[in-house]
Each structure stands twice: as C-alpha cells, then as structure tokens.
Amino acid sequence: MINKVVVGPDEAVHDIFDNATLMLGGFGLCGIPENCISSILKKGTKGLTCISNNAGVDDFGIGLLLKTKQVKKMISSYVGENSEFERQLLSGELEVELIPQGTLAERVRAGGAGIPAFFSPAGVGTEVATGKEMREFNGKTYLLEQWLRADFSIVKAWKGDTAGNLVYKGTARNFNPMMATAGKITIAEVEELVPLGELDPNQIHTPGIYVQRIFQGKNYEKRIEQRTISK
Amino acid sequence: MINKVVVGPDEAVHDIFDNATLMLGGFGLCGIPENCISSILKKGTKGLTCISNNAGVDDFGIGLLLKTKQVKKMISSYVGENSEFERQLLSGELEVELIPQGTLAERVRAGGAGIPAFFSPAGVGTEVATGKEMREFNGKTYLLEQWLRADFSIVKAWKGDTAGNLVYKGTARNFNPMMATAGKITIAEVEELVPLGELDPNQIHTPGIYVQRIFQGKNYEKRIEQRTISK
Amino acid sequence: MLDKTGIAKRIAQEVGDGMYINLGIGIPTLVANYIPSHLHVVLQSENGLLGIGPFPTESKIDPDLINAGKQTITMMPGSALFNSAESFAMIRGGHVDLTILGAMEVSENGDIANWKVPGKMVKGMGGAMDLVASAKHIIVAMQHCSKEGASKLLKKCTLPITGIKCVKRIVSDLAVLDVLPQGGFKLLERAPGISVDQIKNATEGRLEIDGNIPEMQV
C-alpha cells in the first residue's frame, strides 16, 4: 500500500494557493475539518471559493475564514446561521451560489465519478432553473446539472489508515465521502490514525484511492449548534 | 421499524409475473440470489427480462432459467461462460443487450436515485453509441445514458435484519447494492437474518428503505468459476 | 384555532403504518411526538440517517449525531447511517413515502414557497427543493394567514417558489385542505371552533366547499 501520512494540518494545506477552489465536508458544524480550517486561517490564503453545504457560524467552521475575508465565494445549500456572512453578502463583499442540497451532493459525486452532467428534478420552475437546460423524461421535467470538482477537498473522518482508507461516524459522514472523491488533492483529517490492516476492508466508507494526504487531528471541539435534550 | 421478513424464497417471489423485468445481483456466480433463482425456476415464470452483469453458467445461476427458456431478454455486460446462452442467441430465441459494465452499474444506480439520464464516456465511437445523444464537455465526448429500473430486484447479502438493512461480504457486494435501490419490489435473501439492532448502523451497505422483503436463505452452494490457488 | 402542537397532532393522524417519512424543521419535527406508538414508521433525516429516535438525555448527547435542524438526536434500533448523496438518492428516487414540511405560501395549483424572502436574508433552500420535487406525498404544515392577517393560501405565490404543483395536503391552524389535481383548495376539516366562513375569509385561492365540513378530531 501507499503511505499518505503527513505530519499535520500545516503540511497538509501548505500548497493551497490564493483563489483556489476548496470543498469542505460537514453538515452544519458536524463532521467539519476543524484542524485544516485552523491552518488555512493561519496561512492566510485569500480569494477562496468554498464548496460546502453550510458556511459555519460566526466564530467557528468556515465562519472563521469569512471573518478574515479569505473567502471570495461560497457554494452552499444553506447559510442561515451566520450574521457576518449576511453582512458580507448584503454589502457585496461575498459571492454566494445556492444549490439544492441533493443536487449539491450529486454534483460533487458526479465530479468524483467522471460524470460531467446529469438530470435532476430539484428546482424545476424555480429561480434555480434559470439558464439551465430542461428536458422531460416519462412525463416529468428535469434540469441538466453539471459536475463540481475542486483543487483541494478537505474532509474529516473518524478513523483512517496510512493508505487513506476512511471510516466516518454517525451523521458526521454527510458530504465528506463525495467530496473526498472530487478533489485534485484530497486531504483527510481523522480522529484516529490506525495502522494498515486494522480497518475491516468490508467496512470502509472512503477507499484510500481518493485520498492523497492524511493526518491525525488534535483537540476536536465538535461544537453543537442545537443542543436538544429529552427531559 | 417495519418488519419485512417473509417465510422463504417461494413467498418472496410469489407475485413475479410473466414478462416481468428483473434485476439480479451478482458478478459471475459470486453474490447471486441462489434461493430466489431456484424458486423462479420452480414457479416457471416465462418471458423474463433479466438485468444482470452476467448470465450464469450452463447449469447454475441465471443459466438455469435460460435452459428452461424462461428468459426472453438478457441485459448484461459479459455473457461469455454459457454455451446454452450462445446457442439460444445464435438461433434467435434470446434477445441480448450488452452494456459496458460501468455504464450498467451507473444506470442501475440512476434508476434507484431518480436520475433519468446522465452522460458517460464509455462506448463513444463504438457500436454502443448507436442512436445515443453525444455531447462534448471540457473537450471530451460523452453519451447520454438513461436509468434502468425493474419490476423486481433480487439481491443476495451476507447479513440482514428484519427492517431490511443489508451487509454484503467481500466481492459478493458488486451489483447488489445498486440493484436493491432500483426495483419496484426489492427482495433480499441473506445468509444470516439477525434481530433488529444487531447490525451497526454505521456499517450498513443497503439501508432497509430499499428492501420490501427479506428472508434467510438455505444451502448456499457458492460455486467457484475459476478456482485459482497459490502453490 | 390550532396552535403548533395542534397542527403537529393533526398531521400525525396522516401517518400510516410502514411509512418512511421526512420531517422538515419546525412544526414537522414536532409531529414525531404524536405518531401513535402502534404504527411502525421510520423517520429520515436528510443529513444521513434512517431511524431518528427521541432527543438524547444529557449523558447521551453525541455531537456526531444530529438531525437536519442541527439538533442532537438518538437512533432507533435498526437505524442506518449514510452519506448525503445516498440520502437524496432515497428522496429523489421516490423511496420516502411522505414529506412533511413548512411553508410561507402555497398556491391553489400546489406550488410552494418556503425558502426566501427577497430583500431580507437569504438562508438557502437546503434540501427543500429536492424534497418537494421528488416526494410521493407532501403535507404542508403552515399558518393560514400572516401576522397581518393576509392569506398564505393564494391564487399564485408571491414569494420565490421552492417547487411547482407538488403540495397534496395542507394542515393549517384553521383547516385541513387538499390541493385538487385541477387546482383549488378543497376544504376537508375545520379547526375546533373555526367556522367555514372564517376559513373562506382567510383563503385567497379558490376554495371548494362540498357539503358539511366536519370539525377536526385532535
């Protein structure tokens, strides 16, 4: 097997360049690559286009990169938990492209799977359809949607091995597996890096072929947005 | 959870009707639904269209249904291990549609995922492209391919629970997970049926939502086509 | 007139045994609390779970297990976890039997608007456009009128559309109504204490009233 281990997040993101397109895994603050976001923040890379289902909150996740104005454009499905985001959007400092969540997930998968375009019913008759080819199949109308690919995909997994095989936990899986397939360079940060052979081959969520760099992250905060409990 | 357990293969396939379209999982003889094939053979259903990567061998797998002339049409990627198949094809008794393996897998996935059509590069410039729309994306030519769906999908898994969640083993996974998503009725036969809660939710290959009927199969033969050993 | 709990309770009566259901954020999430326990249903969370359980106790909170509203949750025995592409494959492929979601406006031909208010903040459509474009059956939980008293059951939506010709049934604070295939709202039930006239006055779109309209049993 091929060893893909790098020392840590600084090395993993060292060549992310100004104006690069990044995919970042996660749904809300669940399953986000906390360590890599910190390193990009420190590195100060500018003009980023970030493809991520959400944009973090004011002081965590991608929200941190918005605050420092490192993000030029967000491509997301829902961005409603971030007041700095709102300010930058309304002032015209930030570009935003909103995509239905399922279409976003499928466009990223298509990018990784070498499918340049496919038909989806989401958004027919809405402003999402503007400028898109429409076609009817079996009496239902669909929109032609194109793949998404990125210069760097940054994902967070629960466990990973030195060959880049990944296993996610709970709903922290979300967009991470598809994004792992759609980056020219895919960087995986994991809570636990295990030796080769320790993961069951039958239970791997992301095969190592998609991952170029892997490291064990530190100090995961895993902030909860809506702490809801049963009495 | 919803209980989807049926008594056995006879009950599972009882309503498969003449001229139905079936998907059958498996690659070669690996991961094929042996019990259901036996029951369909016994039941004598005729005029079947079978979507399956291969067509079995003379005396096993789908080959059994070919011998009894229950199959009208095969949709496959490779059918080269079956002399009865060859005879029926050359005599015009059997219709055959050959599809590149990756396109077949993706068309089945698309059927399950509600994507009526997508672009694939496989077969451009070949007879597979005949009659298909071609389009260029980023300087490369692709063919428009349509989804595949079936009246019944019949899959084989290693373990399953009463809610229809499935786990496959080794390369017996192959086409089974996609086919499970693309049948109006999906029937799963498993080597071991386990109680609810015994499968790790994080390690399920086919979520139960896709499965309508499940039973524990018997007497798996698991015939090997090419027994190859290291000295 | 129903409060939010009342709407959730009435919608819970629409649930059938063996259904896979996607519940949207807000009132739809409350529906889970009122589904009769003898019914076996499975709740889908579009961020990657089939089999949502109750909210966790303090000691069981897991930041890696949330619903689409980002609330901490638990799993039922027999649950399955999956990625977002698989989740929307289920939705788009028609495997989810029932979608319950909120709306700002519904038109008499079944269009729904629930994702954007121009000039105010744009939060994004999340999974709503996928859900309404694909669901076999859609029930909308909503207020019949705005705080200012303007009807939200309209001839034509004024807000940006989430999906066209998709809503099948509406449960509002005032009534249960079906969207007719040919267009128009068919009044099925009145909320407790609400008259047919009150519903007429609160409905801008074409309202079909056929015979005696019973009061809801909530």
Added chain:
Amino acid sequence: MLDKTGIAKRIAQEVGDGMYINLGIGIPTLVANYIPSHLHVVLQSENGLLGIGPFPTESKIDPDLINAGKQTITMMPGSALFNSAESFAMIRGGHVDLTILGAMEVSENGDIANWKVPGKMVKGMGGAMDLVASAKHIIVAMQHCSKEGASKLLKKCTLPITGIKCVKRIVSDLAVLDVLPQGGFKLLERAPGISVDQIKNATEGRLEIDGNIPEMQV
C-alpha cells in the same frame, strides 16, 4: 520473441511507485507477479476491490472473494471493498493511474478492438469500454500478429472498436511501441533476438523508427 511471461515482465517495468492499477484478464493479470517488491502499488479489481493479493492457498479459498476474471484471490492489508458503481466511479473519475489490458487489434491512432468477433460468439465488453474511455494511461499487452501472420497493429481496426484514441503504449511479443499523438506507432524497443525489419514486416500501421532501437531488458 517474448512469450506471455516475457510480455508481462516487460510491462511490469512500466509500473511506478504509488500507482493504482487495473489489470485486465489474461497476460495483464500475470503482470502482478513481476512488479518489483520495493514499489508500493495497489491493484484494482473492477468487481469491487482495491488491494488484490496473491491467489489463496487451498485452505484460504473464499468464494466471496474473486477478481474480474472470476479467479479466487486474497486481499492485501489496507484493502477496501466497494460496489460496482463505486468501482467504475473510480475508473471513470480518473482515479486509477494505469490500465493494462489485452487487445485483438490496435490502430495507429490508438483505437482498440478487444471485445467482439462478428459471426463468432459475442461475449460482451465487460468493463473494457469503461476502462479505455477513462484511463489516464493505457498499456496494451498483445500478440503483434495473428496465428496466420497478419498484423494486429493496423492503420484502422477491422473488428468492432472498444474505444477510440486511447491506447498510449503497446508491449507485444516483438516490440514496445508508443502511439503518437498525431497517429502512428513509434518503435521504442525490440524483443530479444528480433530485428527492426521483422517488426516492420509485422506492422501494418505507420511505423516511426528513429535512430538505433535498443533491445528490451527483460
């Protein structure tokens, strides 16, 4: 002239450290035996495995673990199993670095024919059309001529095509050749004991011979 083992040995020299490789049925499968052990490579089996290991000993045979040629196999530590859609997503998405497969004919513009002989049996293309349409680098293992002595390196394929303009390099029993971007076969190496004239006579397509052609080191 190389035998099958010789072709496999020569192709093994094309393998680079860190590569993900798909090996076709026949001679390509043999290549695995000659990849230098200091190179870390991963072999893909398109029926759903990354990390093919050696054939099993009798006691380790598992009918649920086969390669694309339906042979029983083992797995290397660090392997991953997946379904057929995922497997071809890897192939189509350009994640596999090198594809090695057999051919009945190759044309001077890089077309390949390897799936069908009209009038004889049609076995099907299996994964070959997907592989040749998507691979970043394709090496073909083949016999230079038919048993009757007819060239299989042609101006134009006579058999039904598997893919167009895709073959990059050919290792035959007689030679190593590249397919030039502008068309034509560029002779790189001669098989042991084979002269340039013999290769010329065996090649119908345009052959480019530039300077002294070294003999292969196998």
